[in-house]
Amino acid sequence: MRLHKLALSTTRETPAEADIVSHQLMLRAGMIRRLGAGLYTWSPLGMRVLQRVEAIVRSEMNAAGALEILMPAVQPAELWRESGRWDEMGGLMLRIRDRAEREYCFGPTHEEVVVDFVKRDLASYRQLPVNYYQIQTKFRDEIRPRFGLMRAREFIMKDAYSFHMDAADLDREYHNMAATYRRILDQLGLDYRVVAADSGAIGGALSEEFHILAGSGEDELAVSTDGSYAANVETAIVAPPDHPRPKPNAELNRVATPEVTTIDGLCAFLDMPPEQTAKAIVVDGSDGDPVLLVLRGDHQLNRIKAEKHEAIAAPLTFSDVKSIKRAFGADPGSLGPAGFPGAVIADHSVAARADLVVGANENGVHLTGFNWGRDADEPQVADLRNVVAGDANPDGEGTLNIMRGIEIGHVFQLGDKYSRALDLNVLAADGQAVHPPMGCYGIGISRLVAAAIEQCHDAAGICWPAPMAPFELVICPIGADREPAVAEAAEQLYAQCLAQDIDVALDDRGLRPGPMFADIELIGVPHRVVVSARGLKAGTLEYKGRQATQAEDIVFGIEPIKARIRE
RNA sequence: CGGGGUAUGGCGCAGUUUGGUAGCGCGUCUGCUUUGGGAGCAGAAGGUCGCAGGUUCAAAUCCUGCUACCCCGACCA
Structure with missing residues (x-):
């Protein structure tokens, strides 16, 4: 390539619209140009990088036995109504009408379409397993697109969908795809981690995420020092403390704490370390009554874990101040388990502590020397918090480190959610109709390009790994x-x-x-x-x-x- | 969606408080000089000041309405 023919367009100054490194450098290097919120044009220079990545993804997917197809970006509403997701998707989905007022969406994902495609030709189990993939533009109307390509609305994704006769074969392909993703990332020369993940709205059981490590990553990953465990902090398990709760040592004491409504404020006022305090969070219970969640002051509630608890309403809803006042007689900031007659669920860590500082359920008053079983009933105990660095490895030896990552790939075992909803079935060897279990596997191609820059740059600009x-x-x-x-x-x-x-x-x-x-x-x-x-x-x-x-x-x-x- | 901010030449910004010839740096073009880490000199092009309406002799500047984009939040007791 002769560079004078490439229409290179670099700038010395950083455009004001960008504030993360990858976005700034892609704009300065002239790889992309913004058209609207979350919409970008790829320049000839940007295309060269994008195509590099696509080529590696293609060649590894093909080598793994997947078959490339290309599905429409625009999809009829009817199909989404059939799966039930036309209503579930909400604002994320860009909805459009044609001249005859027929409804469509610009596809945010392609489960429905691929099932429809497969349905037309699939008759016998002998045609399984099969894995179709495409590299396609998706549109998701994000609440807040940001960070350039990192959370764009229109983006390029490699998505693959596999169909199987039974769960065992799905499991085999799932591991095949996970191994393929590792090969792709190895080839691209990026530093990454694979972590256990929550499968979120898409449904299904087993799922893992692939993260490019970068200090600016949006996700926190818990990775054990011995390498045996890695999980998104969203879902990382906290092992229960390995020592019993110490005996109470202090008397229960009422302390006036005027104007103190935060853990920080409380610790400063009483000169206490935050781990000796308990934070009280009130959420709606599955029966509608408020439920009190108690965590150590220095810990954070994990929404996903809380939501999965059977006593807690899903989606997780923080109780409004009025009903808190009614149930506790005090405002948030002064709440605690003592005297609260409703359900109390305590995180393992706070349940294993003695002589805590808790809210007294009276504005401007806290209790010191609070002990479970003595000053309140023994709570229900659950894993409710985010892991923190230094927590024990729940799966092996050593402790957990927290790293930051950018999610660029995700593999799921979907099961028969979509093949059932859209009535895809095949005849098995025994003549019975079966809804084939499915897997789905995505790589955010355009995000991967940005993530590589986040991982690899210096003061002068981008430092591409050679393959990209x-x-x-x-x-x-x-x-x-x-x-x-x-x-x-x-x-x-x-x-x-x-x-x-x-x-x-x-x-x-x-x-x-x-x-x-x-x-x-x-x-x-x-x-x-x-x-x-x-x-x-x-x-x-x-x-x-x-x-x-x-x-x-x-x-x-x-x-x-x-x-x-x-x- | 809630909160905050911005909108002036291709890019980065000043000018708006206090209404009166639209400016600076970078970039671009021409010429001469220079030539191994973002050159110098001289000249030039390029702006409906986001949009619409209003006030005024006069609006980038004041008023009203709108739009676009950016940031923060959606773990808070």
Whole structure:
């Protein structure tokens, strides 16, 4: 590629619209341009990266036995009514009408369509298993699109759907896909973790997420030091404390705590560590009455765990202040288990503590020296909190670390939710009709590109892992317009690189060295050689790896270049 | 959806309080000079000041309405 033909458009200044690194750098490098909220055009430079990723995904999916198809982005409402998701999806789904007032959506996902597709041709179990995938544009009308491609509304996704005769075969393919995803991410050269996950709204049992590690990641991951356990903090299990609750040591004491309504305030006022306090959270119970959840002051409620508790209403609803006042006689900020007649569910950690500080159910008053069983009934005990760094590994040895990640892939075992709802069935060997269990497997292609930048950049710009880079190598001639020998030597090298299948770009834009180098670093090309009159005289080229601090002189010629970039 | 903010040339911004010739830096174009890390000089192009209405002799600036975009929140007792 000759760079002057690529319509490169880099900027020195960071556009005001972006405030995470990947978004800023993609805009500065001219990989994408914003059209509207959560809508982006990919430039020729951006396309080169996108297509790299797509090619690797395709080749691994094909190698894993999946079959590529392409389904419509626009889908009839009727199909979604049949699965029951037309109403469930709510505002996430972009709904449109055609000229005859027929209803459609712009597909946020393709379970319905793929089942419909399979239904037409699938008659016998002998045709199973099968796994169809596509690389397609999806639209999800996010409440708040943000962070550029990270949470765009329109985005590119690789989604795959598998169909099986039985759960065992689904399990086999699920692991096949998980292994395929690992191969894809290994090939892309990214640092990632696979974690157990909540399957969320899509339904189904087993599910794992694939996260690119990056400090700016939106998700928190709990990963054990011995490597045996990894889970999204949303779902990571907290092992119950391994020691019994100590005996009460303190008398119950009423303390006036005027104006204190937060754990921080309470700790400052009483000079107490937060783990000695209990926070009280009131939520609606499944019977409609308020339920008191108690956690250690330094812990955080995990919504997903709470929601799954049978005594708690789903979706999780925090009780309104009026009903709290009625049930407790006090406002939030002064609540506690003492004297509350309703259901109390305490997290393991707070249930294993003695001599706690709790709200007294009287505004501006707290109790110190509170003990379960003595000052209130023994609570129900459950795992309600988010794991924190240092918690015991629930599955093996060691403790948990918390890392941040960007979710770029997700594999699910869906079961027969969709094949049943849409009445897909096949005849089994015994002549019985069966709804084939399904798996579904997604990779956010466009998000993956952004995530790679979050993981890999420096002050000068993007540092692509070689397999994602828009070019493998750039040849930078200096002063080619006034030194014919330089121009000639650069052309010669360029032709040789092409002949050797090196994905090379020739920077023939005629820029001065400063801006030229800055651009090449910004767009993240992994390898650079400089051709100059000075070097030619000495028979050398200058080579520099993108992340190297120093350039080095190498003998002029294709072989020394190959040795550097293919090492 | 609630809260906050912004909208002025391709990009980043000032000007709005106190109404009076629309400005700066970067970028772009032309010429000359310069030439290994974002060059210098000279000249030039480019703006319905988000949209609509209003007040006024006069509106980027004041008033009313609207739109778009960005940020924060949706673990808070």
